[in-house]
Amino acid sequence: MSAVERAIDAALAERKGALIGYLPVGFPSLDESVEAACAILDGGMDVLEFGLPYSDPVMDGPVIQSATVQALENGFRVADVFEATRRVTERTGKPVLVMSYWNLVLQYGVEAFARDLAAAGGAGLVTPDLIPDEAADWLAASETHGLDRVFLAAPTSSDERLGTVIERSRGFVYTVSTMGITGARDDVDRAARVLADRLHGLGCARACVGLGISTPQQVADVLEYAEGAIVGSALVRALTDGGVERVRGLASDLAAGARASRSR
Amino acid sequence: MTHLRDASGPYFGEYGGRFVPESLIAALDEIAAEWAAAKADPEFKDELARLHRDYSGRPSLLTDAVRLREHAGGARILLKREDLNHTGSHKINNVIGQALLTKRLGKDRVIAETGAGQHGVATATAAALFGLECTVYMGAVDTARQALNVARMRLLGAEVVAVEAGSATLKDAINEAMRDWVANVERTNYVFGTAAGPHPFPELVRDLQSIIGEEAREQSISMTGGLPTAVVACVGGGSNAIGIFNAFLDDEEVRLYGFEAAGEGADTPRHAATLTKGGKGVLHGARTRLLQDSDGQTIESHSISAGLDYPAVGPEHAWLADIGRVTYVPVTDDAAMQAMRLLSRTEGIIPAIESAHALAGALDLGRELGPDATIVVSLSGRGDKDMETAMEYFKLGEPDRTDLEVMPAEEAEAVEKIGGDS
Numbered sequence: 001m002s003a004v005e006r007a008i009d010a011a012l013a014e015r016k017g018a019l020i021g022y023l024p025v026g027f028p029s030l031d032e033s034v035e036a037a038c039a040i041l042d043g044g045m046d047v048l049e050f051g052l053p054y055s056d057p058v059m060d061g062p063v064i065q066s067a068t069v070q071a072l073e074n075g076f077r078v079a080d081v082f083e084a085t086r087r088v089t090e091r092t093g094k095p096v097l098v099m100s101y102w103n104l105v106l107q108y109g110v111e112a113f114a115r116d117l118a119a120a121g122g123a124g125l126v127t128p129d130l131i132p133d134e135a136a137d138w139l140a141a142s143e144t145h146g147l148d149r150v151f152l153a154a155p156t157s158s159d160e161r162l163g164t165v166i167e168r169s170r171g172f173v174y175t176v177s178t179m180g181i182t183g184a185r186d187d188v189d190r191a192a193r194v195l196a197d198r199l200h201g202l203g204c205a206r207a208c209v210g211l212g213i214s215t216p217q218q219v220a221d222v223l224e225y226a227e228g229a230i231v232g233s234a235l236v237r238a239l240t241d242g243g244v245e246r247v248r249g250l251a252s253d254l255a256a257g258a259r260a261s262r263s264r
Numbered sequence: 265m266t267h268l269r270d271a272s273g274p275y276f277g278e279y280g281g282r283f284v285p286e287s288l289i290a291a292l293d294e295i296a297a298e299w300a301a302a303k304a305d306p307e308f309k310d311e312l313a314r315l316h317r318d319y320s321g322r323p324s325l326l327t328d329a330v331r332l333r334e335h336a337g338g339a340r341i342l343l344k345r346e347d348l349n350h351t352g353s354h355k356i357n358n359v360i361g362q363a364l365l366t367k368r369l370g371k372d373r374v375i376a377e378t379g380a381g382q383h384g385v386a387t388a389t390a391a392a393l394f395g396l397e398c399t400v401y402m403g404a405v406d407t408a409r410q411a412l413n414v415a416r417m418r419l420l421g422a423e424v425v426a427v428e429a430g431s432a433t434l435k436d437a438i439n440e441a442m443r444d445w446v447a448n449v450e451r452t453n454y455v456f457g458t459a460a461g462p463h464p465f466p467e468l469v470r471d472l473q474s475i476i477g478e479e480a481r482e483q484s485i486s487m488t489g490g491l492p493t494a495v496v497a498c499v500g501g502g503s504n505a506i507g508i509f510n511a512f513l514d515d516e517e518v519r520l521y522g523f524e525a526a527g528e529g530a531d532t533p534r535h536a537a538t539l540t541k542g543g544k545g546v547l548h549g550a551r552t553r554l555l556q557d558s559d560g561q562t563i564e565s566h567s568i569s570a571g572l573d574y575p576a577v578g579p580e581h582a583w584l585a586d587i588g589r590v591t592y593v594p595v596t597d598d599a600a601m602q603a604m605r606l607l608s609r610t611e612g613i614i615p616a617i618e619s620a621h622a623l624a625g626a627l628d629l630g631r632e633l634g635p636d637a638t639i640v641v642s643l644s645g646r647g648d649k650d651m652e653t654a655m656e657y658f659k660l661g662e663p664d665r666t667d668l669e670v671m672p673a674e675e676a677e678a679v680e681k682i683g684g685d686s
Contacts (some may be wrong), residue, residue: 107560156290
């Protein structure tokens with residue numbers, strides 16, 4: 001069982017489910033992104049998803065895109081993620097996944113990236129624009145280095161595709177809540193519940209729902225039917241507006257949402 | 265043995281594929297399946313042929329550019345006149361087909377990205393014709409330099425969204441259109457404008473544009489009694505180029521040249537010479553060649569032509585470059601502008617600046633191949649949309665501008681050096 005899987009299972013045993021927080025590496029600076037990451041993990045989140053800033057982020061909404069543009073303007077380099085991952089992992093003891101658009105990994109070298117991420121103590125990769133069909137090199141490298149691979153499942157995916165996603169994922173399956181991009185929404189789409197149910201029916205042990213989750217209530221709602229809730233834009237906005245302390249506070253509030261009810 | 269012209273996705277050699285969010289896979293599968301069915305459906309083919317004939321104005325002419333010859337080392341230059349199509353470029357070939365496909369898919373909304381505005385105008389036109397809702401994404405830089413095309417799209421009933429993100433050009437318009445598509449895929453078809461992007465777009469757009477080459481091949485045989493020596497086209501994303509090349513790919517004796525935008529020079533930081541200077545990578549859903557830094561971050565491209573200002577290229581071109589079937593050569597902004605003026609003054613045809621890159625390349629090639637050569641040039645679009653750029657470049661609006669000679673000696677000399685830094 002991987003570190004991420006253990007963290008999710010521990011959260012399920014302790015409360016309703018796991019909380020996964022997304023923050024971009026290098027925003028507003030490398031040091032502050034490490035501080036913010038440690039703060040959300042100390043604040044009660046179970047797994048960190050550290051996003052690599054990229055020039056052409058097709059899945060990111062305006063809040064995250066604006067933060068990653070700033071990180072790039074501040075001179076962020078892909079190799080910085082290993083140092084940041086090492087620092088967060090050592091300080092918190094919690095698992096750190098890296099979220100990256102595929103070209104960044106490809107240019108670093110798939111094998112080299114996997115090697116350096118594993119050496120830094122990283123848990124694995126979330127790949128928003130790499131589907132299992134195109135992932136042969138990454139499947140091999142993640143095996144060699146014992147890394148998790150989190151693929152996405154969408155409401156529009158066929159059962160056959162969901163089966164492939166489940167089979168090739170390790171850590172959890174990123175359950176896309178809505179047909180959209182990242183960013184807080186008033187209502188997390190009902191499609192998420194249907195998709196999580198379909199995933200469970202096909203044998204998925206850990207479905208974690210992302211896109212559009214921003215409040216403790218939404219976390220509590222999602223954890224009624226999924227093993228984890230992923231929060232991104234709301235954390236990035238808190239960091240942008242109020243710095244590390246604000247983001248720590250939001251993480252604590254969200255963790256309270258995860259404890260709101262244990263009636264699974 | 266498989267013919268080169270029948271190459272199909274998802275991969276062309278090592279290029280192509282689908283590097284997109286899982287949310288889009290079902291829609292891409294649906295388009296691929298529906299296109300395969302449509303291609304085999306005689307009713308669809310008839311309807312497409314009828315629209316080409318009665319609406320777009322096909323077949324487009326093949327014009328013997330007699331006065332241009334002397335500037336091309338005596339080589340015979342035949343212009344494939346996509347500029348004469350309805351909406352003024354080759355883009356309508358693709359869009360009419362994709363609009364028909366949208367109807368088959370049962371969707372009522374189309375989105376598109378556009379750089380120069382030609383694809384946006386074509387999409388807005390087809391949407392009007394077919395009664396589809398239409399949103400066009402365009403980089404804010406491009407909406408400024410192509411204001412007339414923005415006005416056209418709006419008059420046709422399309423919503424035009426100016427994209428401020430990134431470099432605010434075509435690549436950012438594609439990102440924004442992709443986001444819209446992810447969010448609205450149930451009722452929306454993404455009418456992709458060039459032979460790039462995730463499978464099946466490179467193949468679909470190539471298929472729809474291959475009519476250019478089919479006509480050109482037949483017309484050049486009937487006009488000259490044989491195949492041309494060379495076929496040339498400009499390459500941004502590469503749809504007009506792959507469209508005209510396709511019919512000739514298996515004619516080994518025909519040389520094929522793609523001219524990409526060298527901007528201020530392929531050895532300066534300001535160019536869009538993807539195949540000359542780009543590396544292998546993934547952008548906009550496909551593995552291809554692109555301009556990127558050592559981390560894989562996209563480098564912003566530059567060209568005086570908005571239509572060529574794109575940091576990647578269709579995957580089939582990347583493959584054709586690797587296997588050596590097509591030669592890709594960069595052409596500078598200045599060489600293209602000189603060719604634009606030369607064609608205007610020798611033949612009375614004002615080409616789009618995109619197409620002027622192909623012309624500049626053809627003039628150079630003609631001087632290399634000599635008077636026995638016949639060169640077919642894809643004149644992919646007309647220059648009306650580029651008049652503001654031309655006015656500024658040639659200072660045409662200045663009241664004391666009086667030079668009416670065809671080509672001053674020093675400029676003829678400049679055109680001799682069109683390869684620029686290549």
